[in-house]
Amino acid sequence: MDYFPVFTQLHNKPVLVIGGGEVACRKVDLLLRAGAAITLISPRLHPALQKLASQQKLRWLAESYQPGSLGGYYQVWTTTDDRELNKRIFRDAQQKKIWVNAVDDPAHCDFITPSMIDRSPIQVAISSGGASPVLVRYLREKLETQLAQNLSLLADFAGKQRNRLKLHYDTVDKRRHFWEQFFRLPQVENAQSVEVLEAAFVQLLAQNNQATGTVCVVETGTDVEMLTLKALRLMQQAEMVLYTDEASQAGFIDLCRRDADREACSEENLLQKADALLSQAVRVCILVRKGRTSASLSAFCQQHKGEVLPSL
Numbered sequence: 001m002d003y004f005p006v007f008t009q010l011h012n013k014p015v016l017v018i019g020g021g022e023v024a025c026r027k028v029d030l031l032l033r034a035g036a037a038i039t040l041i042s043p044r045l046h047p048a049l050q051k052l053a054s055q056q057k058l059r060w061l062a063e064s065y066q067p068g069s070l071g072g073y074y075q076v077w078t079t080t081d082d083r084e085l086n087k088r089i090f091r092d093a094q095q096k097k098i099w100v101n102a103v104d105d106p107a108h109c110d111f112i113t114p115s116m117i118d119r120s121p122i123q124v125a126i127s128s129g130g131a132s133p134v135l136v137r138y139l140r141e142k143l144e145t146q147l148a149q150n151l152s153l154l155a156d157f158a159g160k161q162r163n164r165l166k167l168h169y170d171t172v173d174k175r176r177h178f179w180e181q182f183f184r185l186p187q188v189e190n191a192q193s194v195e196v197l198e199a200a201f202v203q204l205l206a207q208n209n210q211a212t213g214t215v216c217v218v219e220t221g222t223d224v225e226m227l228t229l230k231a232l233r234l235m236q237q238a239e240m241v242l243y244t245d246e247a248s249q250a251g252f253i254d255l256c257r258r259d260a261d262r263e264a265c266s267e268e269n270l271l272q273k274a275d276a277l278l279s280q281a282v283r284v285c286i287l288v289r290k291g292r293t294s295a296s297l298s299a300f301c302q303q304h305k306g307e308v309l310p311s312l
């Protein structure tokens with residue numbers, strides 16, 4: 001990983017933009033959305049930036065950059081049309097330990113700008129680590145068409161209900177299980193109003209008051225790409241993964257939910273182990289090798305309304 005992704009809090013933080021052309025317009029637009037307190041240093045100013053300065057949405061210093069200009073800023077963006085100057089600003093900022101982005105010059109950036117999809121509070125940031133900004137833009141355009149239009153509404157609603165949910169469910173696992181069910185409800189996927197979400201929330205709470213465990217069996221072959229989407233979804237929902245052969249199943253175990261517990265278990269002990277977990281209301285995913293699902297395991301699954309997903 002060449003760059004580590006983070007989301008920084010810029011609200012009311014003093015941020016300096018140097019240069020006042022077209023590129024500065026793009027950066028200022030984003031920084032204003034993040035609530036930064038922007039100062040812009042540039043002898044000339046693009047009309048859109050002049051307007052923002054006259055509305056006091058940014059502070060404009062109509063001068064050229066001086067080494068003393070950097071004092072007191074949290075972060076610097078240099079966007080001038082003079083590459084040598086941008087480099088100098090990078091070095092000056094480094095000396096002062098201020099993070100700097102020299103636009104289009106990754107060798108002189110402490111951080112680089114990702115391509116962004118802003119459906120606040122959901123943010124998607126995509127980066128190629130500087131390898132191909134055009135590919136990154138292409139990915140953004142593709143993702144934009146696939147992300148639900150009501151993402152902001154969903155995230156806002158969910159954010160406001162988290163404390164309320166704690167009154168109903170006392171463990172993280174139970175709350176996670178609730179949200180997983182909630183976001184899959186068709187009326188939630190299509191919701192256009194808070195009222196629809198509230199009704200679905202209340203209904204699901206009423207239905208769900210005693211959580212039960214679930215079980216599924218996923219047969220593993222030699223190629224993880226042959227997993228069905230359904231198998232992958234169940235693997236992602238499991239809280240406990242039981243596997244029978246680490247050597248051949250490593251790739252499959254990796255694809256299970258990151259924070260699920262994982263435990264090796266002999267084929268003979270699977271039933272007993274799974275039964276104990278179900279009685280503690282745990283969601284269990286059992287990985288068995290292709291063709292090794294025993295008749296008793298299959299019957300156990302059926303009895304608990306689970307599925308056996310054979311390997312393709």
Ligand SMILES: C[C@@]1(CC(=O)O)C2=NC(=C\c3[nH]c(c(CCC(=O)O)c3CC(=O)O)Cc3[nH]c(c(CC(=O)O)c3CCC(=O)O)/C=C3\N/C(=C\2)[C@@H](CCC(=O)O)[C@]3(C)CC(=O)O)/[C@H]1CCC(=O)O
Nearest residue numbers: 103104106112113114115127128129130131132133137140
């Ligand atoms: C994401 C985005 C955000 C933004 O800029 O706001 C962004 N570049 C975007 C577009 C874009 N940039 C360029 C083109 C023209 C085609 C081309 O030349 O490839 C296009 C395409 C277009 O305009 O369609 C020119 C270019 N850019 C860089 C170099 C230098 C180099 O590659 O060495 C050169 C050559 C300059 C030259 O040759 O002189 C470098 C950087 N550009 C980055 C970000 C950072 C790495 C991002 C990453 O890979 O993760 C990084 C490292 C530093 C930084 O600037 O932070 C935005 C897409 C937003 C969106 O649409 O969603």
Ligand SMILES: NC(=O)c1ccc[n+]([C@@H]2O[C@H](COP(=O)([O-])OP(=O)(O)OC[C@H]3O[C@@H](n4cnc5c(N)ncnc54)[C@H](O)[C@@H]3O)[C@@H](O)[C@H]2O)c1
Nearest residue numbers: 018019020021022023024041042043044064065079080081
């Ligand atoms: N416009 C684009 O879409 C685009 C795309 C990719 C790369 N670039 C590159 O990004 C850089 C900036 O592009 P632009 O279109 O914004 O250029 P621009 O010519 O519109 O603006 C440059 C700005 O830098 C300011 N400036 C120059 N010297 C300065 C100094 N000493 N102190 C403070 N400010 C100073 C100028 O006043 C001007 O406002 C250029 O190197 C350009 O090649 C631009």
